[in-house]
Amino acid sequence: MIGVDVLIIGTGVAGLTSAIKLAESGLNITLVTRTEDPNETNTNWAQGGIIYSDDKDLTSDINKASANTSNEEASNVLVKESKKILEEILFKKAQTQFDKDENENLLFTKEAAHSINRIIYKGDYTGKSVQVSLLNYLKKFKNVSILQSHTAIDLITPAHHGISIRQRYEEDQVIGAYLLDQKTKEVKKIISKKVILATGGIGALYLHNSNTDGARGDGHAMAKRAGANISNMEFIQFHPTTFFAGNSKRRFLISEAIRGEGARLYNSQNERFMNKYHADEELAPRDVVSRAILTEMIELKDDCVYLDICDKSPNYLKERFPTIFNYCLDKGIDISKDRIPVVPAAHYTCGGVKTDLYGRSNLKNLYAVGEVASTGLHGANRLASTSLLEGLVFGFRASLDILNEIDSDSLYNADHVQEWINGDRDVDLGLITQDIQTIKQTMWNYLGLRRSKNRLARAKAMISELSDEIHKFYKHAALHDELIGLRNSVEVSYMVLNASLRNKESVGCFYRES
Numbered sequence: 001m002i003g004v005d006v007l008i009i010g011t012g013v014a015g016l017t018s019a020i021k022l023a024e025s026g027l028n029i030t031l032v033t034r035t036e037d038p039n040e041t042n043t044n045w046a047q048g049g050i051i052y053s054d055d056k057d058l059t060s061d062i063n064k065a066s067a068n069t070s071n072e073e074a075s076n077v078l079v080k081e082s083k084k085i086l087e088e089i090l091f092k093k094a095q096t097q098f099d100k101d102e103n104e105n106l107l108f109t110k111e112a113a114h115s116i117n118r119i120i121y122k123g124d125y126t127g128k129s130v131q132v133s134l135l136n137y138l139k140k141f142k143n144v145s146i147l148q149s150h151t152a153i154d155l156i157t158p159a160h161h162g163i164s165i166r167q168r169y170e171e172d173q174v175i176g177a178y179l180l181d182q183k184t185k186e187v188k189k190i191i192s193k194k195v196i197l198a199t200g201g202i203g204a205l206y207l208h209n210s211n212t213d214g215a216r217g218d219g220h221a222m223a224k225r226a227g228a229n230i231s232n233m234e235f236i237q238f239h240p241t242t243f244f245a246g247n248s249k250r251r252f253l254i255s256e257a258i259r260g261e262g263a264r265l266y267n268s269q270n271e272r273f274m275n276k277y278h279a280d281e282e283l284a285p286r287d288v289v290s291r292a293i294l295t296e297m298i299e300l301k302d303d304c305v306y307l308d309i310c311d312k313s314p315n316y317l318k319e320r321f322p323t324i325f326n327y328c329l330d331k332g333i334d335i336s337k338d339r340i341p342v343v344p345a346a347h348y349t350c351g352g353v354k355t356d357l358y359g360r361s362n363l364k365n366l367y368a369v370g371e372v373a374s375t376g377l378h379g380a381n382r383l384a385s386t387s388l389l390e391g392l393v394f395g396f397r398a399s400l401d402i403l404n405e406i407d408s409d410s411l412y413n414a415d416h417v418q419e420w421i422n423g424d425r426d427v428d429l430g431l432i433t434q435d436i437q438t439i440k441q442t443m444w445n446y447l448g449l450r451r452s453k454n455r456l457a458r459a460k461a462m463i464s465e466l467s468d469e470i471h472k473f474y475k476h477a478a479l480h481d482e483l484i485g486l487r488n489s490v491e492v493s494y495m496v497l498n499a500s501l502r503n504k505e506s507v508g509c510f511y512r513e514s
């Protein structure tokens, strides 16, 4: 057993930000990541940028993008507090680099559905700049440890993991987590006063997606099993423009910022088509652009559409979008001369563990921040470049709340918590791979950009059969990171399915044909 003050699961922008104030106050913090490299996060892959503004139109832009469904209180907090938090955490402490002009003034860009230029960026690798600088800052603290290649299996609650039935009558709370050390296969029981879930989204459950493989909803599934409320799971945002490269499954993102800088969409008939779908054309909200592209692809029986930024000079493109420029060049497309083949892909999870504006879930001592959380900020659809900021703002606020409370907390008695009992049957990796592929296909085809009664019914039949099978062999199998992911994936696909069945109304990024 290991006892710590605060256990933070996830090392992206949300987890790292929430650790900062706690680390500075001398608390004993453990951060966990299932990857070997703590920088392997969706945060690291963010390209476009992060909002740095408190202008009066930001709330209405967030709300407009969400189809009037965003939680106004959450967006008011974000608009009011984010500038100060960003200055304190990124500028002053982490010293994150952003692009500036020759007079050292920050450069601002615009993305879809933003009414003004309010996004700061570092080339097209803003996420990397944020990720690496935050992690470097935290590495200075001796009271912060990072467990790498450790997969969180389950959150510990007295009701589920106590050694006596009487513990079921205690207040519902989270008192730690079981972690699988992937190298030794040992399961560690971590007891902590507070647990912060910062495990990111679920994009990787879709056949075509822009996310890291780890975005498989582990946090959503763990929280639900522990008894946390989950909300808005039907709202999966698809990014309209990812690089189309035949059969390759993970889609490389072609940032919205490129449309912000003037790129135009064309179909295979050389027609610009966005004016048929929205007055803002290429800068319409993401769901509108994604569905417009899909409609063009279906009508013309094409595999992709094309993005054109050829009117900009090669030097400008190389400097402003170095990652995209080099990636495309590597695939044989010189973006200063050629149009980029693009398709939509699953990108962002608007829903998640329901929290208040300090990241508190309905379970005592369990916080959720970043993409795993649902503050309601994004409602049914997310405004571009709000998610790094959301991780920053609500990670920061969660840490303040914890600092207010933690002095009066004590660690739960570890002797009253069961040890993890590991199964002994070897996992059949072939079965796991096949089941994961089935989930991804089902999510893409039946729980994707366009859902309908028939598709949802088909998804229900497939997911429930899979779920029975997976839970059967999970019980007796020796634990393995992929197996943990598989169980979570099937549970999370149920969340998306059930939320989609309940919601009869097309809204934001959720679209039902029937």
Ligand SMILES: Cc1cc2nc3c(=O)[nH]c(=O)nc-3n(C[C@H](O)[C@H](O)[C@H](O)COP(=O)(O)OP(=O)(O)OC[C@H]3O[C@@H](n4cnc5c(N)ncnc54)[C@H](O)[C@@H]3O)c2cc1C
Residues within 6 Å of the ligand: 009, 010, 011, 012, 013, 014, 015, 032, 033, 034, 035, 038, 040, 041, 042, 043, 044, 045, 046, 047, 048, 049, 050, 126, 127, 150, 151, 152, 153, 198, 199, 200, 201, 210, 211, 212, 214, 215, 218, 219, 253, 347, 348, 369, 370, 371, 372, 384, 385, 386, 387, 388, 389, 391
């Ligand atoms: C290609 C791409 C481009 C993007 N561009 C932008 C942009 O320009 N601007 C913007 O605002 N947003 C952008 N986003 C969205 C944004 O990057 C994410 O929403 C945000 O970074 C999520 O941060 P997070 O801290 O919540 O999660 P992540 O950064 O995804 O981190 C999740 C962490 O949880 C860990 N984890 C997960 N499960 C477990 C487990 N069971 N046990 C242990 N550890 C676990 C992972 O290893 C990882 O450390 C982009 C996303 C992608 C994929």
